[in-house]
Amino acid sequence: MAIVLLLSTYEQGHQPLGIAAPAAALRAAGHDVSAFDLAVQSISSDQLLDAAARADLIGISTPMHTAARLGVRVARQLQASSDRSDRIVFYGHAANSLRDLGLGRAVSGDVDLQLVALADGGDASVVPLFDREARLTPDRSLLPPLDQYARYRSADGDTHLAGYVEATRGCAHRCTHCPLTPIYGGRLRLNGAAAVLTDIDQQVAAGAEHITFGDPDFLNAPQLAVELLEAASTAHPQLTFDATIKVEHLLEHRALLPQMACCGVTFITSAFESVDDQLLDVLDKGHTAADLDTALGLAELAGIALRPTWLPFTPWTSPQHYLDLLQFVETRQLVDVTPPVQLGLRLLAPDDSPLVAPMREMGALVDYDTDGLTWNWRHADPRMDDLQGELARLAEMQADFATIKRAACEVLGINPWPDINAPHLHRPGLTEDWFC
Secondary structure (H helix, E strand, C coil): CCEEEEEECCCCCCCCHHHHHHHHHHHHCCCEEEEEECCCCCCCHHHHHHHHHHCCEEEEECCCHHHHHHHHHHHHHHHHHCCCCCCEEEECCCHHHHCCCCCCEEECECHHHHHHHHHCCCCCCCCCECCCCCCCCCCCCCCCCHHHCCEEECCCCCEEEEEEECCEEECCCCCCCCCCHHHHCCCEEECCHHHHHHHHHHHHHCCCCEEEECCCCHHHCHHHHHHHHHHHHHHCCCCEEEEECCHHHHHHCHHHHHHHHHCCEEEEEEEEECCCHHHHHHCCCCCCHHHHHHHHHHHHHHCCEEEEEECCECCCCCHHHHHHHHHHHHHCCCHHHCCHHHHCCECCCCCCCCCHHHHHHCCCEEEEECCCCEEEECCCCHHHHHHHHHHHHHHHCCCCHHHHHHHHHHHHCCCCCCCCCCCCCCCCEECCCCCC
16 A cells, blocks of 8 residues: 555646546555645645655646646655655646656656556556546545635626536547647547536535536537536536537537526636637637637527637737737627636647647747746747736736726737727626636
């Protein structure tokens, strides 16, 4: 039996599945597992170091870029107190970018299997591993209660405890800016309906009144998605749900949207990314700018709020296309569902990103930021880099849309267009904004 310590630093505001899922697999294999969610738990350095000193294996969950950067800080803290690099393993979608830092091993793909192998005394694979087996029901007993995490806010402003599940792992698509593409390469695996429904049951028992389906795309497996929604809403009629769905799938499976609404889906997050068809093609998104209005109309017709996410700053984004994006947000009455941070996001380019090669060819790359875990790049128009820096500053201040629009017009040297006097629309969502 190995003593395993699992650490999570950030998982987009929800109770970390990055601890609950491997904890179930490790405990089923007979190992002693403890865990800290450093995003919400106040753990002293002494407590952390004491727990690490007792552990045979220290797993640091890195499901996305922000978590990876925070995980590096934790690993350095552990290494500074005593060399723990032989015991540390980064695991998750962003782990590959940490492989050469000398802070520990890194595994990706079906990481539960590799963590168990390491705890058993075996080796970890340097390439992602996958299987077709269903996963165990996540073990959430090690985690802080749901009231420590982001909540669901209904259209009337009431807040409710929120849970989180994933019906699948991987993704059937290969969007070039997505961290899953280098790992899964279009592979999709099902976690198993029984395990997902049992996970929903245990979170409802813990007080959840809303469930987020956090799959990269909930309609990668449309039949499974509908079966899960129908089963969960039948077992728990009071539950509401949200999911992430590609524009391409919203159009392809439009007939499912009214059914999803009847099952309690109140909002959908969708990666619109841009209103520039050239950039959408570079990102291999599978939709066009014209499809965005269609998606908005389909969601509205079904009675589901659509919350777009954006990638506004890339080497391919022209000043005019950025202004077009702002006009789209304003004219489609999306201001209230567009957090300021979304309007200042800059493309991340980790070393394994498919976009590194074309960025190098166009002369956009500058150097690799080891601490930032991304390639630094510059835009051909220096005003765009200046604007992104200014908007990032404004986003930290939670500036409103009008302020962001004025700043963009000033930096780009145009007169602001007249503000649209649209009513504020209160749409359902979570109390923590999406971030990467």
